[in-house]
Amino acid sequence: MAFIATGHQEDALDIVQDAMMTLAERYYDKPFDEWPPLFHRIMQSKIRDWYRRQKVRNQWRQFFRLSKESEIETDIIENAKDQTNNQPDDKLEQSRAMQTLEKELHLLPLRQQQAFLLRVWEGLDVAQTAASMGCSQGSVKTHYSRAIHRLRETLGEHYELK
Numbered sequence: 001m002a003f004i005a006t007g008h009q010e011d012a013l014d015i016v017q018d019a020m021m022t023l024a025e026r027y028y029d030k031p032f033d034e035w036p037p038l039f040h041r042i043m044q045s046k047i048r049d050w051y052r053r054q055k056v057r058n059q060w061r062q063f064f065r066l067s068k069e070s071e072i073e074t075d076i077i078e079n080a081k082d083q084t085n086n087q088p089d090d091k092l093e094q095s096r097a098m099q100t101l102e103k104e105l106h107l108l109p110l111r112q113q114q115a116f117l118l119r120v121w122e123g124l125d126v127a128q129t130a131a132s133m134g135c136s137q138g139s140v141k142t143h144y145s146r147a148i149h150r151l152r153e154t155l156g157e158h159y160e161l162k
Helices: 002-006 009-027 032-064 088-107 110-121 126-133 137-155
Strands: none
Touching (some): 002 088, 002 110, 032 126, 088 137
16 A cells, blocks of 8 residues: 555555554554554555655755656566466456556545555455544545546456446
């Protein structure tokens, strides 16, 4: 989730590590079943903080005319080893579909992205997602619905989203 939000492996790992440390430092005495929603809420907060810092950094980059092209980016999905024995055509189609999905997830507004990732990839229910995002269950349903509709429009030929 952090990688999808940031697009950078190193930044994503830093966000996850910071979220884990905060969870361990502040909530070690909470029951274990409360940890997943707490962790996701902390991580979403760290992601929002990252966006705020990026905004300031981008202003400085523009001021000094620094190019983002000089930064090295690693694409985890593209570099991941395929564990299946599919035919080359199948592998090519899967690769294209994953690239398209990643691109479209990056284009979603942050709250829609969060709702989608927490519900679909993390498997949280609406109440857990609401607790993680720090919003109402109705907001989760709205953000998730909008994300699904947007992804259906753009990825219709690749995915069957429910």
